[in-house]
Amino acid sequence: MDILPILSTLKRHKTAAGLIVLQIALTCAIVCNALFLIFQRVERITAETGVAESELVTISLSSMARVENPEPQTQADLAALRQVPGIASVTLTNQFPYGRSSNNSGVRLVADPKQSSRVVGGHYTIGPDFIKTMGLQLIEGRDFEANEFVAGSSLDANPDPRVPSVIINKKMADRLWPGESAVGKAIYVYGTEPQRVVGVVKELPSPNPGSQDENALHTMMFPVQPSFRGGNFMIRLAPGANPETVLKAAGEKLLANSPGLRRVLRDQDSILKLRNGYYRQDRSMIQLLAGVCVGLLVVTAFGIVGLASFWVQQRTRMIGTRRALGATRGQILRYFQTENLLLSTAGIVLGMVGAYGISLLLMRSYELPRLPLVYLPIGAVVLWALGQIAVFAPARRAAALPPVAALRGG
Numbered sequence: 001m002d003i004l005p006i007l008s009t010l011k012r013h014k015t016a017a018g019l020i021v022l023q024i025a026l027t028c029a030i031v032c033n034a035l036f037l038i039f040q041r042v043e044r045i046t047a048e049t050g051v052a053e054s055e056l057v058t059i060s061l062s063s064m065a066r067v068e069n070p071e072p073q074t075q076a077d078l079a080a081l082r083q084v085p086g087i088a089s090v091t092l093t094n095q096f097p098y099g100r101s102s103n104n105s106g107v108r109l110v111a112d113p114k115q116s117s118r119v120v121g122g123h124y125t126i127g128p129d130f131i132k133t134m135g136l137q138l139i140e141g142r143d144f145e146a147n148e149f150v151a152g153s154s155l156d157a158n159p160d161p162r163v164p165s166v167i168i169n170k171k172m173a174d175r176l177w178p179g180e181s182a183v184g185k186a187i188y189v190y191g192t193e194p195q196r197v198v199g200v201v202k203e204l205p206s207p208n209p210g211s212q213d214e215n216a217l218h219t220m221m222f223p224v225q226p227s228f229r230g231g232n233f234m235i236r237l238a239p240g241a242n243p244e245t246v247l248k249a250a251g252e253k254l255l256a257n258s259p260g261l262r263r264v265l266r267d268q269d270s271i272l273k274l275r276n277g278y279y280r281q282d283r284s285m286i287q288l289l290a291g292v293c294v295g296l297l298v299v300t301a302f303g304i305v306g307l308a309s310f311w312v313q314q315r316t317r318m319i320g321t322r323r324a325l326g327a328t329r330g331q332i333l334r335y336f337q338t339e340n341l342l343l344s345t346a347g348i349v350l351g352m353v354g355a356y357g358i359s360l361l362l363m364r365s366y367e368l369p370r371l372p373l374v375y376l377p378i379g380a381v382v383l384w385a386l387g388q389i390a391v392f393a394p395a396r397r398a399a400a401l402p403p404v405a406a407l408r409g410g
Helices: 002-009 013-046 071-081 130-134 152-156 168-178 241-257 271-278 282-313 316-323 328-366 375-399 404-407
Strands: 056-063 085-094 104-107 119-125 138-141 165-169 195-201 219-222 230-239 265-269
Touching: 002 013, 002 130, 002 328, 013 056, 013 282, 013 328, 013 375, 056 271, 071 168, 071 230, 071 241, 071 316, 085 130, 085 219, 104 195, 104 282, 119 168, 130 230, 168 195, 230 241, 241 265, 265 271, 265 375, 282 316, 316 328
Parallel strands: 119 219, 165 195
Antiparallel strands: 056 230, 056 265, 085 230, 104 119, 138 195, 165 219
C-alpha cells in the first residue's frame, strides 16, 4: 500500500497524531523496564537453592537459666528428636536459608591475619548429618568425618581455635581457584592454622537467597556444632509426614527432655513458610508492576480506539469516495491498520530511547543492572500487536460503510 497519502493525512492532524505517538512512547519506555524488573523478581523467587525445602522444618529454643556445659543437653536433644515419628534426620546449624540471622566471615589464602580477605562468604557452623538433612549435593570430595567435629562452646574462649576442615560451595571454589579442584586447598578463617577443603557442594544458599552480595553467593560449612542455646535444630521430614504435626511433637519432646531446666520455644517454622514470607515483598512488587503495565496498555489501547473512531467519522466522505472508485473493504481496513502501524512505530522508536534513559536512571539511583536489549523488541512487539488489535474495530466499521451512505454522510 502507498503510504504517501497516509502521511499526507497525518500531516493535517499533527496534534492528534503527536499525542498518540507520545502516549505509545511513554508506554513503551515504562513497560520495557517494568517487564525487566518483573522477570528479575520472578527469576529470584523461582531460583533453586539446592535444599530440600519442602521436607524441612526448624526449631530453636532458649533456656531460662545459664547452662555452663550445654553439650550433654544438646546431644540428648538430638537423640530425643530422632525418636519422634515423622523425623527422618536432624542436625544443628547456626543459620539457614530465609532465616533471621546471617553470619559471614572473610576468607584468606595465607596465614597472616594482616592480609586482606580474598572473599567474604556465608559462615555455617553445623553438626553431623547436615548435608544429608538439608538435601545438599556433594559434587567433589567427602562429607565431614566424626572426629573432625568440635563443640562450638569450646571455641568461644579459645584465642587460637583449631578447626581442621571446611566444605565450600561451587561458587566459592570457582572464585578462589578457577579451573582447579578445590579439594585439598587451604583457607584461613579460624585462627592461624589452615582449614583444608574436604568437599564441594553444588549449592549452599545463604540466609539471604537471591541476593547478589558476595557473602550470599559464596558460602562455607565448618564442623563446629552449635549447642541448643545458639543453634537451630534442622529437621528433615519422613515421606508423608505432616509438618505441623511433626513440629508440635518435636517441640513437646524438647521441652520435656530437660528436667530441672526451664526452656521456651523460640521459633517453629517450616522452610516453605519462611520462604513464603521472605519473598512477600517480591510478589507484591510483581503485582504492582504488572498492574502498572496492564493499566498503561489499557489506557493506550483506548486512546488508539478513540482516535481511530474520531478519524473514521472525520473521513467518512474520503472513505465513500475511495469505495466509489473501487476500493475494497480490505483496502480500507489495511489503510487504517497501516496508519496505526506508522504511528506505533514512531512511538516505539521514541519509547526505546526513553526505556534506555530510564534504565540508566535506575542504575544510577538504585544500583539496578542495565536493561537487556532483548526487552526492547519484546516491548515493540507488544505495542505493535496492541495497536493493530485496538484499531481493528474502528477500521472494520469504516470498511463496512456503503459508498452511497458514506458520501451522503459526508
